[in-house]
Amino acid sequence: MPFFLSALAWLFDPANYVAGSQSPLPIQDRIGEHLFYVFASVAIAAAIALPLGFFIGHTGKGRQFVIGFTGAVRALPTLGLLMALFVIIGNVVPFTQTAFIASFIAFVVLAIPSILAGAYAGLESVSRETIDAARASGMTELQVLTRVEIPLALPLIVGGIRASVLQVMATVVIASYISLGGIGAIISSGIGLNDNNRILGGAILVTALALAFDGLFAIVQRLTRRPGTVTSRPRRPTVLRIPSPGRDAKVALATDERKN
Amino acid sequence: MNWTIANFDLIIELTLNHIRLSVIPIVLGFVIAVPLGWLATRRPALRAFIVSGGSLLYTLPSLPLFVMLPYVLGTKVLSEINVLVALTIYAVAVMVRSAADALASTPVAAREAATAMGFSPLSRFWRVEFPLAGPVLLAGLRVVSVSTIALVSVGAIIGSRNLGYLFTNGKQRDFLEEILVGIVASLLIALVFDLILVGIGRLLMPWHHSTRLPVRLPNPALPARAGA
Amino acid sequence: MFTASKKARLVSGVIAAAAVIALAGCATSDPTASETTDGDAATDTIVVGSFAYPEAEILSEIYAQALENAGLTVERSFNLGPRQTTIPALEDGSIDLMPEYNGNLLFFYDTESTARSTEEVNAELETKVPEGFQVLEASPAEDKDAYVVTQALAEAEGLATIGDLTKIEPFSLGANPQFGELAYGIPGLKSVYGVEEVTFVSIEDFGGPDTVKALVDDAVQVADIYTTSPDLVKENLLVLEDPENLIAAQNVLPLLNSDVYSAELEEALNAVSAALTTEDLIALRERVEGDEKAQASVAAADWLKEVGLVS
Numbered sequence: 001m002p003f004f005l006s007a008l009a010w011l012f013d014p015a016n017y018v019a020g021s022q023s024p025l026p027i028q029d030r031i032g033e034h035l036f037y038v039f040a041s042v043a044i045a046a047a048i049a050l051p052l053g054f055f056i057g058h059t060g061k062g063r064q065f066v067i068g069f070t071g072a073v074r075a076l077p078t079l080g081l082l083m084a085l086f087v088i089i090g091n092v093v094p095f096t097q098t099a100f101i102a103s104f105i106a107f108v109v110l111a112i113p114s115i116l117a118g119a120y121a122g123l124e125s126v127s128r129e130t131i132d133a134a135r136a137s138g139m140t141e142l143q144v145l146t147r148v149e150i151p152l153a154l155p156l157i158v159g160g161i162r163a164s165v166l167q168v169m170a171t172v173v174i175a176s177y178i179s180l181g182g183i184g185a186i187i188s189s190g191i192g193l194n195d196n197n198r199i200l201g202g203a204i205l206v207t208a209l210a211l212a213f214d215g216l217f218a219i220v221q222r223l224t225r226r227p228g229t230v231t232s233r234p235r236r237p238t239v240l241r242i243p244s245p246g247r248d249a250k251v252a253l254a255t256d257e258r259k260n
Numbered sequence: 261m262n263w264t265i266a267n268f269d270l271i272i273e274l275t276l277n278h279i280r281l282s283v284i285p286i287v288l289g290f291v292i293a294v295p296l297g298w299l300a301t302r303r304p305a306l307r308a309f310i311v312s313g314g315s316l317l318y319t320l321p322s323l324p325l326f327v328m329l330p331y332v333l334g335t336k337v338l339s340e341i342n343v344l345v346a347l348t349i350y351a352v353a354v355m356v357r358s359a360a361d362a363l364a365s366t367p368v369a370a371r372e373a374a375t376a377m378g379f380s381p382l383s384r385f386w387r388v389e390f391p392l393a394g395p396v397l398l399a400g401l402r403v404v405s406v407s408t409i410a411l412v413s414v415g416a417i418i419g420s421r422n423l424g425y426l427f428t429n430g431k432q433r434d435f436l437e438e439i440l441v442g443i444v445a446s447l448l449i450a451l452v453f454d455l456i457l458v459g460i461g462r463l464l465m466p467w468h469h470s471t472r473l474p475v476r477l478p479n480p481a482l483p484a485r486a487g488a
Numbered sequence: 489m490f491t492a493s494k495k496a497r498l499v500s501g502v503i504a505a506a507a508v509i510a511l512a513g514c515a516t517s518d519p520t521a522s523e524t525t526d527g528d529a530a531t532d533t534i535v536v537g538s539f540a541y542p543e544a545e546i547l548s549e550i551y552a553q554a555l556e557n558a559g560l561t562v563e564r565s566f567n568l569g570p571r572q573t574t575i576p577a578l579e580d581g582s583i584d585l586m587p588e589y590n591g592n593l594l595f596f597y598d599t600e601s602t603a604r605s606t607e608e609v610n611a612e613l614e615t616k617v618p619e620g621f622q623v624l625e626a627s628p629a630e631d632k633d634a635y636v637v638t639q640a641l642a643e644a645e646g647l648a649t650i651g652d653l654t655k656i657e658p659f660s661l662g663a664n665p666q667f668g669e670l671a672y673g674i675p676g677l678k679s680v681y682g683v684e685e686v687t688f689v690s691i692e693d694f695g696g697p698d699t700v701k702a703l704v705d706d707a708v709q710v711a712d713i714y715t716t717s718p719d720l721v722k723e724n725l726l727v728l729e730d731p732e733n734l735i736a737a738q739n740v741l742p743l744l745n746s747d748v749y750s751a752e753l754e755e756a757l758n759a760v761s762a763a764l765t766t767e768d769l770i771a772l773r774e775r776v777e778g779d780e781k782a783q784a785s786v787a788a789a790d791w792l793k794e795v796g797l798v799s
Contacts, residue, residue, distance in 0.1 A: 003331045004331070024665075024690060071406065072447075074403070074406050074407065074410065075406045075409070075410055075446070075447050075450040075451075076410060076443070076446075076447070077409075077410045077411075077412075077413040077414075077423070077424070077427070077442070077443060077446045078410065078411075078413075078414065079413045079414050079416065079417070079424050079427045079428070080413060080423075080424075080426075080427045080439060080442050080443040080446060081443070082427075083427040083428070083430060083431040083439050084427075084436065084439045084440060084443060086431060087430070087431060087434055087435070087436045087439060088436065090434070090697075090698075090701065094701075094705040094707065095698065095701040095702040095704075095705040095707045096702070096705065096707040098701070166319055169321060170321035170322055170323070173321050173322075173323050173324060174322075174323055174414060174417070176692075177417060177428075177692055178431070178692070178698075179690070179691050179692055179693075179698060184323070185690065187323065187324060187327060188665065188692060189665040189690060191327070191569060191570070191572070191573065192569075192570050192572060192664065192665035192666050193572055193665065193666055193669060194572030194573070194575075194576065196331075199327055200327075200328060200331065202324070203324030203325075203327050203328045204324075204328075206321055206324055207319075207320055207321060207324055207325075210319050210320065210321055211316065211319055214315075214316075214319045263781055266783075266786075267783055270783065270785075336577070336580045336581075336582050339582070416567070418569070419540075419565065419566075419567055419568040419569060419573075421565075421566075425567060428540070428567065429542070429545075429567070431693075432541055432542055432693055432696050432697070432777075433542060433696075433697070433776065433777045433781060434697045434777075435781050437781075438781070
């Protein structure tokens, strides 16, 4: 307990927020870096994964690939990915840029699966009747996608983005070991100097940030929920009834919304 | 390739240790999460608490957790226990969601029929609810397995002896082959564990496959691993 | 699950039992030694630790193999981190023996020490090592921190000593995180040589490839690269001279928990210390970090054979 209190005191000490201090201080610089890396890489990952996910969810093609891909990336050891990229990129690019580029690629790779899955699961969760009705009322495929499927799928899409933000936030900490900066630099300098305040202070700080953004996204998810849609209630997974094969089962899998 | 062949025993040693460090949290995670999940279904008031608690723990970034645990647990700084506890926490966090959903989804009719036949609550759990929840539990377990194996290597930063050593040592020597070997070994372990789990699933739940139910996938929008 | 056929249950039971046995087997042959119980302190098992960079691993392997050759039981717990991690590990019994560098170890215990030469440092170190621990004979082999610049920069700006760095102020300096606070680091640069306008860039790899790369790419103009680094020659770098003796001697020597002391241990380690030279360290590092990428344990074993300490 005394360690935590001391670390909290250190976190709130204005002396650690003086601009121009020696690395890894000031704290606000590290927070800024950290958040920049997280959101920039998630944005890029979203730019890649969302269109792909919408295509797969709307047309139903390529599902097996996504499942396989998600599983494969989930199995990748983060530290290994970071180090491998660092060595590869390091041979091509000068030092200052190596950490940045290598880490960025790793963050994007790790962020894509969750966003992709959120996108296609979200689209699959929209009931077929609704989509048929939309088509019947004369909407083009693109209109069906943008005016019906995506808005109804928003909670799951946002859920996917939320998951990848948390993912990358934690990975940025590890990237401090390839000299990237961010809040991880505070922790590793603390380990290097046996300074409990830095170690715990940094750990508490990044954990608090993660929880804060998680909460924020949870609120956004709730706000994007449309009343009366399938995804607005925790739906009992239907896998245990004798299934009518095909669509029914697929929708059942995707609508397994975790109530957050 | 030469390096790989020359250092095969080192790779094997690290792999075995990596396996050991993975299996314990996976098993413990399962053993702890299933009763918690059951509790969540039987006491709706607790469900929100348990599942949100799991979510919260899942949100904790991994390296900071490894680093904070010695202070909380009073363990020695280098103790392996820090890594094992952290990994178990993540395993429980992932599994408890699966368990709660799985156990909640047993058809009321089946439960009532069991009670009518004279099963005690405990007996009903073991012989009716738990088997019916099997497929979903298995899917959750497969996710936990893959995530845990991937996360063990982060422990190398605090001196844990596993495949993660190949990553840090390889980077220090600018040696790509060593790092790639570590990644491949880690992926292989994940694959083998997954096959074993699927195999055990088939053995213990033969009815599941004969009716060709689609294997339930865990929520695909879950983070790829517990706050890696 | 338990409605599965008898055969299925039997097979799963066998798999589970096999898994448990395999686990138990892995556990007992587990070389990770980070949790020795206090009881071990009185037995023969000596846990050797190491810092988290290749040279440290080489030295720790040399110690470990020398002790094994002397008939002692050794466990390895390598790549733990910097001194700030290993000293607490020694204190709580997680490890028993570390190859150390006398200068830096002395400054860890006494940041104000003015000892600089090998003799001064050794003498003071004997008095500063805490109760329950001891150091053995120091080796002539040294691995010192050094202020390093590229030859090109040195020639362009006429840099020969650390004091000359005032000519290129302001500049960036890359080094491991501790450097910003160490007596011979940034603070010493200011107080001893009057070099003030330095931007400290923290690089995690203790003078390893990142630090070298940063220097060569001019991301930093000066770097702390250790004197045994094979890259000093390979990349055409210059070690700035240190006329004011800012950087103290850094001879390799064993630091151990007195509980594991024995005459055999002292004999084995003193023999290693006597035989080890700075050139040996450079050659060993070249084997492990250079193109050959030899494993530290192999390089250590070969060296021990070469000098005749192991047959």
